Amino acid sequence: MLLILVLLAATQSRASASETRPSVVVQLARELHESPLPMRSDFAWLALTQMAEFYAEEAARARRELGHTSRAGDASQWAASVDDYARKIQSLADSITTATPIIITVGIDNSVHVYVDGQPVILTGAISGQQSVYEQRVVERFCILYICEDLLPELEYSEREQSAALTQTDATRAYWSFSQYAGPVCMTHDGLEFQFQQATDLGEKREACTRVVAELSELAMAIAREQQQGMRVDWNVLKVLPAAADEPQRVILATRIEIQLPLPMLAENPGLLKMVRPWLKARVRGEAYSLVVLNAGRLMGLGDRPDSSAVIQRYPAFNNDRE
Structure with a gap:
């Protein structure tokens, strides 16, 4: 009986660890915290640019789906505010130069913050309903620039099959x-x-x-x-x-x-x-x-x-x- 209890406890512990494992973007942010400035600049620009794209897409989607309903007025007003925020995020991304101070931090709750010349932007929990897709885009694009297997060797990377036909x-x-x-x-x-x-x-x-x-x-x-x-x-x-x-x-x-x-x-x-x-x-x-x-x-x-x-x-x- 004691052995069974020990095995159950170990299984629950592994399951709990798996459930609380931080996302790849959180793991990447930890690795980049003390990385060279150019690498932090690349990550910040990609993360902010992708965030701006997601917000712009969300605003466009709201206009399409609610444009001919009784909520069209509210949707238009909401979409305009989201578009405005997307432009501000993109403007912040475009302000990054080779000398711009960039700080990347990870909180105890696994929240990722990027500071661009002192201005903070939170990356985790920023995209409602599509956070995982957003983070995947950021990581994929960052890994085009850098060898992520060296930064995060414990992760598994699979080769993607590419079709010769262009679409x-x-x-x-x-x-x-x-x-x-x-x-x-x-x-x-x-x-x-x-x-x-x-x-x-x-x-x-x-x-x-x-x-x-x-x-x-x-x-x-x-x-x-x-x-x-x-x-x-x-x-x-x-x-x-x-x-x-x-x-x-x-x-x-x-x-x-x-x-x-x-x-x-x-x-x-x-x-x-x-x-x-x-x-x-x-x-x-x-x-x-x-x-x-x-x-x-x-x-x-x-x-x-x-x-x-x-x-x-x-x-x-x-x-x-x-x-």
Whole structure:
């Protein structure tokens, strides 16, 4: 009988420990508490940006679901306040620079706080009904930038199967990192990395990189759709032509074959499209490809002053196929 009681107590103890185990974002925050500032900056920017996206999505959902009901007025007012808060959170995220003081703390109740230049934001319990999804997004995006197996070796990481066919859910998205020696870096989960020489005007750089990445993603999916219908792309003549304001750009895919897409950034910066062409070709095929673009500010038309070695190399792009 004593042995049975001991076994029951041990089982209950293990179950209790499992139930109270902190979430991955809490464990990650503990590891980052005394990490280098660039790593804390990356985590803070990702966490706040994802929070702003969730609040904006929640506001849009409320407008859709209650817009034609008797509660439309209240829903509109509530959504407006949520949108306003989302903008404030995003503004705080965009204020982060390489020198911004960032503090990450975990309370005794496993609450995670991020302090951006002294301004606190609580991450845990912030997203009603979707907290676990929010935390998963933050961790997944952070682990694109860092090797999380080293930070949290006890966690299990499973390989995801990737389909070669591009769909809307495969859209390329930009992530920002302050942790590269080459300066601020805008990167994507599927192999693009844009390095900026200067840490000034980060808001402008973020906006430009986000637009470029979105346009490249849209172009890749459009080409994939055309190829599924039997069209062959001549990658040597691929170009995006300028268009009048508020009109889509003409995209030349081959001789006498063109489509129209809203790609103003690529039209204004043809050198950038030419440089990322190998990545774009691999992306359309569903193949892994890594491409690093130096002096991205110049190529995006921002006038980011390159260093002398980059000038000599004429904005080189280094690419390595991933294993």
